[in-house]
Amino acid sequence: MAEVNMDEVIKNVCVKFSVESLKTEQYHMLQSMLAKKDCIAVLPTGFGKSLPYQIYLPVVRELGRLGPQTERIIVCCPLLALMKDQVERLHSISELRVAYKGSSHEMDELINRGEFDILFASPESLVGDSKFRQLLQNFNVGMIVIDEFHTIATWGGNDDSDEYLVFRKWFRHVGELRSLFPSAPVLALSATCTNKIKKRVMKVMGLRENDTTQISISPNKPNIKLVVKKVSSEIETAIYWLVDALGLLGESFPRTLVYCNSISDVSKLYNHVVKELENCTNLVEMFHSETPEDKKEKIVSALRNKDSCVLIVIATLALGMGVDVLNCNSVVLYGPPRSVVDLVQAVGRVGRDGLPSVALIIYNSHHLRNVDKEVKTFISCQNCRRKELLKNFISDTDLLKFTDETCHTCCDLCAELCKCNHCSVLDIEKLFNNECLNCSSDSDDTIDYDWNVDELDMDFSLSDS
Structure with missing residues (x-):
């Protein structure tokens, strides 16, 4: 034989x-x-x-x-x-x-x-x-x-x-x-x-x-930039940059996952967005463990379709394991997850096409009360966030071998130290930073929303290219 x-x-x-x-x-x-x-x-x-x-x-x-x-x-x-x-x-x-x-x-x-x-x-x-x-x-x-x-x-x-x-x-x-x-x-x-x-x-x-x-294999995703920003404890103030950008850009808004740590926060964010932008409700969905199964299937199906009109999904980590999200290069974490495992899982939901992507972690002091020590260290570190995160997953020997030649796309801290003079800023960063730049430093809470889309210099095309 x-x-x-x-x-x-x-x-x-x-x-x-x-x-x-x-x-x-x-x-x-x-x-x-x-x-x-x-x-x-x-x-x-x-x-x-x-x-x-x-x-x-x-x-x-x-x-x-x-x-x-x-x-x-x-x-x-x-x-x-x-x-x-x-x-x-x-x-x-x-x-x-x-x-x-x-x-x-x-x-x-x-x-x-x-x-x-x-x-x-x-x-x-x-x-x-x-x-x-x-x-x-x-x-x-x-x-x-x-x-x-x-x-x-x-x-x-x-x-x-x-x-x-x-x-x-x-x-x-x-x-x-x-x-x-x-x-x-x-x-x-x-x-x-x-x-x-x-x-x-x-x-x-x-x-x-x-x-x-x-x-x-190391969980490092070099194409995903890690950015951490502290925001107001008031949800409306913390995400008005997102509401304003969605209202301005509409169907040109970059597809984005927004993760929260509780069903309550998911509901509050979702209800605030759709209340403020009634003409954009078809662009936004929410997903959590209590979402009806048929609704879950509809949302997952939309995320697997690069041409779907669903651009923002506000969710708990119930939206995650095993779901392949197409044409998505932006994730916003409203408060870091409890563990670095969940943090890496959430960050890894985007950028699967290998294209430049960003994970924006926005937090307030309340968000840090119930997170693990490793997460607090990641949020408060003063050096490279990527190295701080990876040291929980790879050996010290492998960590010593780790280098990142593109500092401006590594994390926000590395970008600040980068001397290349032509650092690229990704879409969600531009939207968030524009809000920050227009915030009044005075106490009157007056905000200038006079944006010029051309000045943002962003490509919001939903095609694979």
Whole structure:
């Protein structure tokens, strides 16, 4: 019998997934899975972390490695939107039966009968539902995937946390899956994870340092400039630059995500904008965990369409994981998130086309009351913000190697020190700075809104070019 060429098999399977070839990191992930080794991968948003486990079973089949029992993959996923998105993407692969728990009564019945190859489910279902746990043990689970594994720490709380106070307590118990399927290796995936969180998650999941394949790429996004500005504690004053610019530019306003830390702030910002600009309501949406599912789908669909009229989405971090936003190079954070992980996640939502982008973090003193020490340090640092942020994610050795030759597009602090005399200022910066320049320094709150669009020298084209 002729020897099967593994690389040729992988290439053939990739074609079915509309992928020409695997990236180096994806290939190493797949190799670890084929070797039945635990693997932890920290790779940037949009990198394609899911592809290795998606092609795993087809590759195994073509290699002739399937045993007498059908091998299955369980994907522990934090968000329903993520599960739905992955299942929809895989529906075109005829040789894979893919499902997610809670999709429908009919789908749950198929899952109960074991009619799946890849199953997506939440921690609440996989470890919090005793009946479902017992049911799953009847099936041959050959791989456990933990998607967005940093949520084990950020949402699950610590071992000594009050379970009534943590966001989703079953996240901290995800490690129990190891005891349910002791022979199944773990593939843990995240786009953003601090060194501290990675150590804790490895402990929760029972991943031993020497026996686990570790693959990572720095979360640094060099095309995204980091800008921090302090604003008034009054929402109306803090964002009137945005309201004024939207009213002036209308459909020429650059597509922008605006993140808030609470549903309350999302509602206040959204209601203020649409109240002030009744003729622009079709350009603005809001998105949070309580938004109806059909509305969420409409907004996500609009963000995936570069020609959509939706230009501003005011949201909590519920709008995030797994959502590919097209033609968006501006993100505004109304108050920094609690952790540097959430900060990097929010910043990374934009600029996926590689074009110059900006993350504008605006804050008041109230916003800093409940954030982690690392976030406070990032906000108050006097040197490079990018280095201050990255030191939480990469080793000291790698940090020493880090250099940024384009200071004016690194962060606001580096831009101040740049001596090139031709620093570029991105669209949202120009809009924000124009407001600041026109603010009266006197106490009478009088503001000059006499703008000339031509003088702004901005390209607000919604085309890919």
